Amino acid sequence: MALDLCALAFIAAIILLARPITVYLYLLGTKIPRTERTLVAFTGPRGVVLVAVAGLFGERLVALGIADGAMMAPLAFGLVAVTVVLHGFTLTPLARALGLWVGMHPVF
Numbered sequence: 001m002a003l004d005l006c007a008l009a010f011i012a013a014i015i016l017l018a019r020p021i022t023v024y025l026y027l028l029g030t031k032i033p034r035t036e037r038t039l040v041a042f043t044g045p046r047g048v049v050l051v052a053v054a055g056l057f058g059e060r061l062v063a064l065g066i067a068d069g070a071m072m073a074p075l076a077f078g079l080v081a082v083t084v085v086l087h088g089f090t091l092t093p094l095a096r097a098l099g100l101w102v103g104m105h106p107v108f
Helices: 005-026 034-042 048-063 067-097
Strands: none
Touching: 005 034, 005 067, 034 067, 048 067
């Protein structure tokens, strides 16, 4: 409940802009097909390490007098939670739309 509309916009910007741009730049010049790059860009990494590190750094920032540091852990948790739910519901339809899903098994 600590997250407001700005926090949700931040999470959306990471999911829709920062991660895909990073993945596309990182895979630039590789032989990985565009469809597979798109799938990886959309379902980029997420995890508990992000939440743990954000919690640690957030506490340290608060101790240094930076009040917004308290938002790091909720933002990180929100990012992980949103991506897990979002990708859980959209991964198969996206893979099908990109032609990377045949029957019950992914092509890649």
